[in-house]
Amino acid sequence: MPLTDIQIRQAKPGDKPRKLSDERGLFIEIRPTGNKYWRYRYKIEGKENVFAIGEYPEIGLADARAERDKARALVKLGRHPAQARRTERDKQLVANKSSFRLVAMEWIESKSGITDGYRAQLTRAFTQNLFPYIGKLPIRDVKPALLLECLRRMEKRGATYYAIALCNWLSQMFRYAIRTLRVDADPAAALYGAFVREPVEHSRAMTVDEIASFRQKLEGYGGFRVNTIALELMLLLFLRTVEFRRGRWCDVDLDAAVWDIPAEFMKRRRRHLVPLPKRAVELLRELHSITGGRELMFPGLKNPSLPVNGSTFNKALERLGMKGFTCHDFRATASTHLYESGLFRGEVIEMQLAHSEDNKTKAAYNHAVYWKERVELMAWWERFCLLSGDHGVGG
Template identity: 55%
Template sequence: MPLTDAKIRTTKPADKPQKLADGGGLYLEVRPTGAKLWRYRYRIAGKENVFAIGDYPNIGLSDARELHRKARGLVEQGIHPSHNRQAERLANNAANANTFEAVAREWMAKKSAGWTPYYLRQVENFLSGDVFPYVGKLPIRSVTAAHLLEIIRRIEGRGAETVALLVRQWSSAIFRYAVATLRADSDPAAALKGAIHRPKVEHRKPLSREQIAEFATALDEYGGYRTTVIALRLMLLTFVRTVELRKAEWSEFDLDRAEWRIPAERMKMREPHIVPLSRQAVELLRELHTHTGGRGLLFPNYRNPKECMTATTLNRALERMGFNGKDSIGFSAHGFRATASTILNEMGYQSDVIERQLAHAERNKVRTSYNQAEYMKDRRTMMQEWADMVENMMKPKEGGEQCQD
């Protein structure tokens, strides 16, 4: 006769263990200590075995019958329920060890060798701030598209659409890595492609020829550090990326040969870059050498000389000069690149020469090598002609007006 809850509750311990059968090999063992334990007796290959289902009342009668039903299904397949439970426990332990954060950090460690320090910090900071607090401790197999959608919508809600797009891309890369290492079955982030509206790209505003003349006047009247003035002039003459100038070291320069060689690890495209230096740039660098030549960096931080000039220094200077900030033309330090590119293209210089000097990516690797060798003479000529033209723009005309040609 099958067991009832009342029968189980009212059965008292005896001197010897008691077995209360429920049918199909399931029974409740009542021990002299008062413990009540669910057991399932079964046979595989003619050998009798006992599977410990659990204890009462933690597992009630209905739950015990459901677990018994599942165990009988395994026995019919020739699988010992205890072996199956052990395998599930190991799988769960592995899943708990392979949390989203653990796999993400492993992915970062694998990929970081090919990243710039800035990009690595960007990935770490946004994942740590926006993703790990919500799904970092979950087994990666249990993280769903719904989890990720909530995260990226939260980021989008604070107005950081670009960050939301990056987080989705990085999450997708993490899941693809997990799939490749057999710790996930699919990439749920892939389903979210298109869920975030990509913001319209605001291109860096360039200076017009007239504004270059205005910039020269504002720079002459700027009351800040002379090294900041030199940095801004060099940005205009060399049109390198701001980080390339801020972190420049004197060991990279050969002023006698009028050449600056930027190492690959500091370049966005991870390839070394040569900047031919105009006469005007060399003059500025020789002056700068009297200020910072005894140090490794061209532009050390005044508060911490071992570090370089901060990323905001140049833009704050432009803000004080009226070129950046509220009610301005919105010109940032990175805009010197757009300024040179726009005017040089207008002047008819070969686009390949301009693009090579801007250190933009060249997808054809054979062509990249060809450009580096073929265009160097043209780049030297262009850089000097650019500096001469800028110098002419910045000279005051008779009567105090400035040249605008």
């Protein structure tokens, strides 16, 4: 006869454990202490086994029968219910230790050969765009649709390039998760081609008149003085924007008129020396009076321990009315006019641009090669910029 809830509730303990049977191998064991435990008796390969379902009343009669039915289905497959439960429990423990956020942070920390700045960039990208939405999920539950939803949010706010970069980083992270046995496939790979880059507008060099107009606008600019100094220095020194933003005072010797940039801050991971012409030294001395108390020459306003945001100087150019120009155009401007002057060898120009791409320059490379000519080049370029619009510009 099947058991009833009333029978189970009213069952009294005895001096020894006793059993009340239900159906299909289910029974409840009543201990002398009064505790009542659900058990399921079954056979595999002719050997009798008992599976512990749980304690009454936490598990009621209906739930105990449901658990028995699940156990019976496993037994029919030749599986012991207790082993299956341990396997599921182990999987859940692994899942708890393998959330998307934990694996992503582990991957970021595991990357070698990258700068602290790049590591911070990866952390920000995941923290701002992914963790709030899927960070707590087990990494095995993160599917292409969830990733696409996160990346579409970025696209909607105009960060398409950033979304494409993050998609590539996601793929690297999932390949790491595959190697560490947390997932079996890379869901980010399914998103390749989902985002289309807008046509790239290549850098355009300023004409002589445009350089003159730019300098006039700088003189009348009423914005943050640090930004004004930065824009003029970018014209005079034509460093890459990221190299410029990361500038540290400890690398600048104003008395020797040289900016010695460590390899880890350069795109090509090579130490780079920048001769500082007179106007650049004047601007840097003024800048030092503003930010010299900090490590960074151009600290961020919200977090001075980090460099100023990458868009800050481009926005300042926009406010100056320099429509169509970006900070990278300063490099194209210097390169174009230096070559057109005919006064300097190509390898000297390339060395000061920190391109170091052609075989001749690569073979000769060291951070101080062509130093005298580079000092002359930077002095000439400063005169060219300061005298733009004047027919007296030249050697």
